[in-house]
Amino acid sequence: MEALKITNLSKSYHLRGEDVQVVNDLSLNIKKGEVFGFLGPNGAGKTTTIKMIVGLAFPTDGEIKIFGKDNAATTTKEKIGFMSEHPYFYNYLTGFEMLEFFGKLFPIDPQIRTKRVNDLLEKVGLGEAKNVPVRKYSKGMNQRLGLASALINDPQIIFLDEPLDGLDPLGRRQIKEIITQLKKEGKTVFFNSHILADVEEICDKVGIIDRGKLIEYGEPKTLAKGSKSLEDFFVKTIEKQREII
Ligand SMILES: Nc1ncnc2c1ncn2[C@@H]1O[C@H](COP(=O)(O)OP(=O)(O)OP(=O)(O)O)[C@@H](O)[C@H]1O
Ligand SMILES: [Mg+2]
Structure with missing residues (x-):
C-alpha cells in the first residue's frame, strides 16, 4: 500500500x-x-x-x-509529523517545555512523553540547550527544535x-x-x-x-x-x- x-x-x-x-x-x-x-x-x-x-x-x-x-x-x-517552513514557538518556554507542550497535544503516557522529549532533544543536538528559553535560540537551533517537534508523536x-x-x-x-x-x-x-x-x-x-x-x-x-x-x-x-x- x-x-x-x-x-x-x-x-x-x-x-x-x-x-x-x-x-x-x-x-x-x-x-x-x-x-x-x-x-x-x-x-x-x-x-x-x-x-x-x-x-x-x-x-x-x-x-x-x-x-x-x-x-x-x-x-x-x-x-503524521509536520515541520513547517517557519517553525513557531512560544518564546518564553524552554526547548524542553515547548516539546512537552506539543507532546501533550497527543494521547501519550506522561512518562513516555518526557522520555521521548529528552531523547529527541539529544537526537537533534539540543541536549545542552534544553533549559534555555526558545527566544535565545539561533536559527539553526530553531530548525532542530522544529524537527524534534515533528517527531514528538512518533509519526x-x-x-x-x-x-x-x-x-x-x-x-x-x-x-x-x-x-x-x-x-x-x-x-x-x-x-x-x-x-x-x-x-x-x-x-x-x-x-x-x-x-x-x-x-x-x-x-x-x-x-x-x-x-x-x-x-x-x-x-x-x-x-x-x-x-x-
Ligand atoms: N495564502 C496564500 N494566498 C495567496 N497566494 C499564496 C498563498 N500561499 C502561497 N501563495 C502563492 O502560491 C505560490 C506557491 O507558493 P509556495 O509557498 O507553495 O511555494 P514554494 O514552492 O514553497 O516556494 P519556496 O521555495 O520559496 O518556499 C506562490 O506564488 C505564492 O505567492
Ligand atoms: Mg516553501
Missing part, C-alpha cells in the same frame, strides 16, 4: 481579481519507507502542497490518501518543509542521519529542500515541481545521469521549462 497517494491535486488562490493556480493537477505516489525529495524553484508550490497534505490548506480539487485513508481523518493525523509519515535550511554543515549531517535512521525504522519521509547535493545523497525518489506542475519524477541517480549532478539536472530542467513558456 502507498504511504501517500495524491491524485489530480489542484489549488487556486484568488489574487488581484483573478484565480491563480499554484498547484496544477498534481499526482504522486510515495511508498512506505521511502525518502522523497520535493524540489522546485521559489514559489513553485511545494509548501502549498505540503500544507494541503497535512490539512492546513484545502485543495480546490483532487484527493489525498495517507496509508489508504483520507488525509483529514483524525486517525490519519495521529500518524509513521513525516513532512519536513526545508529541514536543512539555516543549518551549519554539522547540523545538516545530523539531520540527514536522522532522516536515514527514520527510513531504517520503516518510516516514510517527504521533504523539500534547495540543497540538492543533500537530496541526491539521501532520497530514494525525487519530484520536481515548477509553476504548480510536476515536471520530473524518479530516482536521483537516474535523473542526474548525463548531467554533472542532480543540481545541474535541476537547473537545466527549469531553464528548458522557461524556454517552453
Whole structure:
C-alpha cells in the first residue's frame, strides 16, 4: 500500500481579481519507507502542497490518501509529523517545555512523553540547550527544535518543509542521519529542500515541481545521469521549462 497517494491535486488562490493556480493537477505516489525529495524553484508550490497534505490548506480539487485513508481523518493525523517552513514557538518556554507542550497535544503516557522529549532533544543536538528559553535560540537551533517537534508523536509519515535550511554543515549531517535512521525504522519521509547535493545523497525518489506542475519524477541517480549532478539536472530542467513558456 502507498504511504501517500495524491491524485489530480489542484489549488487556486484568488489574487488581484483573478484565480491563480499554484498547484496544477498534481499526482504522486510515495511508498512506505521511502525518502522523497520535493524540489522546485521559489514559489513553485511545494509548501502549498505540503500544507494541503497535512490539512492546513484545502485543495480546490483532487484527493489525498495517507496509508489508504483520507488525509483529514483524525486517525490519519495521529500518524503524521509536520515541520513547517517557519517553525513557531512560544518564546518564553524552554526547548524542553515547548516539546512537552506539543507532546501533550497527543494521547501519550506522561512518562513516555518526557522520555521521548529528552531523547529527541539529544537526537537533534539540543541536549545542552534544553533549559534555555526558545527566544535565545539561533536559527539553526530553531530548525532542530522544529524537527524534534515533528517527531514528538512518533509519526509513521513525516513532512519536513526545508529541514536543512539555516543549518551549519554539522547540523545538516545530523539531520540527514536522522532522516536515514527514520527510513531504517520503516518510516516514510517527504521533504523539500534547495540543497540538492543533500537530496541526491539521501532520497530514494525525487519530484520536481515548477509553476504548480510536476515536471520530473524518479530516482536521483537516474535523473542526474548525463548531467554533472542532480543540481545541474535541476537547473537545466527549469531553464528548458522557461524556454517552453
Ligand atoms: N495564502 C496564500 N494566498 C495567496 N497566494 C499564496 C498563498 N500561499 C502561497 N501563495 C502563492 O502560491 C505560490 C506557491 O507558493 P509556495 O509557498 O507553495 O511555494 P514554494 O514552492 O514553497 O516556494 P519556496 O521555495 O520559496 O518556499 C506562490 O506564488 C505564492 O505567492
Ligand atoms: Mg516553501
